[in-house]
Amino acid sequence: MTEQDRQRPDVAPGEPHDSLMSETISYVVGLGFALILTGLSFWVASTPLLWGPGVATGLVVLAIAQMGVHLVFFLHITSGPDNANNVLALAFGVLIVFLVMIGTIWIMGHMNANMGVGADLMNLQMQH
Amino acid sequence: MSTSQAAVIGLTHRASEDTGHGHRGPESKSIVVPYGFWLFVLSDIVLFSALFATYASLAHATDGGPTSRELFSRPTAGVETLALLLSSFVCGLAMIAARHRNLAWTQIWLLVTGLLGFAFLAIELREFASLIADGAPPQRSAFLSSFFTLVGCHGAHVTCGLLWIGTMMAQILAKGFQPHIMRRLLCLSIFWHALDIVWVAIFTLVYLVGTLP
Known part of the structure; x- marks a missing residue:
């Protein structure tokens, strides 16, 4: 960390850069990446060329990549020292999101598989 | 404890001007307010993660009714995605114009942001109406209940x-x-960009993974 970094105050999340050029470029680059990733997602979902069982995983990876693009280029969340608070809050949020989603999907999936009833009956039970 | 002692045991915040006892005072409002809002947005995303988890658990509980493969249209989702992404981009342009105190462009870009958001909402409501008309209302199955809750909650945020x-x-x-x-x-x-991030998850999990052959 240089002396200059230490002098710089924290920045708010979403705060644009100082120069008109660099902030406009940031949004345009972000839009370009997001469009490419969105197009790729729709292509991956519809092409017969890829191995079927892997497509869903690939789509999730593309979605996470696009969320990263939005965070960096639109919300200006960076790894710089002036962004430490914003990144730490984000990291905690991501931790909770993963705990809730993976925990639920894991447990509910095993309940469906291990409760000793067939998928059809479980389907009936989960309708209400 | 002197400042130099605090520095040695790592209590200081950056340079030595902060003693770790609130000496430097809180950050300015222009930092604290957006940071607090950032915390709210993150907790809102945690709320959405619970709705996503519910949807993922119930996606196959269709009660013999229509399935996601039969109901959802990829082209419609594609147009919605494009509208919301462009809206998010234009919102950024409005922020740039506002930062340079340009009243006319700020208003124009905000108007375009709102119109694109409205287009997204109109397409979504039309989709909801056609689902309900085609015998797939929220009360039809657990799958449809969780679908309307998840996507409807996002639509409410957009509204x-x-x-x-x-x-x-x-x-x-x-x-x-x-x-x-x-x-x-x-x-x-921040709010508007976060809504687009949530929509990325929705179009991937609900509209793309849900319609895989």
């Missing part, structure tokens, strides 16, 4: 965002680019 955009346009016109107006504008942009 709030549209009202907020209109409010900000009026406030900028009436009060100009005062510091507290700029803070609200920054919070609005």
Whole structure:
């Protein structure tokens, strides 16, 4: 960390850069990446060329990549020292999101598989 | 404890001007307010993660009714995605214009942001109406209940965002680019970008993974 970094105050999340050029470029680059990733997602979902069982995983990876693009280029969340608070809050949020989603999907999936009833009956039970 | 002692055991914050006892005082409002709003947005995303988890658990509980493969149209989802992504981009342009105190372009870009958001909402509501008309209302199956809750909750957020955009346009016109107006504008942009992030998850999990052959 240089002396200059230490002098710089924290920045708010979403705060644009100082120069008109660099902030406009940031949004345009972000839009370009997001469009490419969105197009790729729709292509991956519809092409017969890829191995079927892997497509869903690939789509999730593309979605996470696009969320990263939005965070960096639109919300200006960076790894710089002036962004430490914003990144730490984000990291905690991501931790909770993963705990809730993976925990639920894991447990509910095993309940469906291990409760000793067939998928059809479980389907009936989960309708209400 | 002197400042140099605190520095040795790692209590200081950056350079030595902060003793770790609140000496330097809190950050300015222009940092604290958007940071607090960032915390709210993150907790809102945690709320959405619970709805996503519910949807993922119930996606196959269709009660013999229509399945996601039969109901959802990829082209419609594609148009919605494009509308919301462009809206998020234009919102960024509005922020740049506001930062340079350009009233006309700020208002124009905010208007375009709102119109694209409205287009997204109109397509979504039309889709909901056609689902309900085609015998797939929320009460049909657990799958449809969780679908309407998840996507409807996002739509409700977009509706709030549209009202907020209109409010900000009026406030900028009436009060100009005062510091507290700029803070609200920054919070609005954080909110609007976050909605697009949630939509990325929705179009992937609901509309793409849900319609895989």
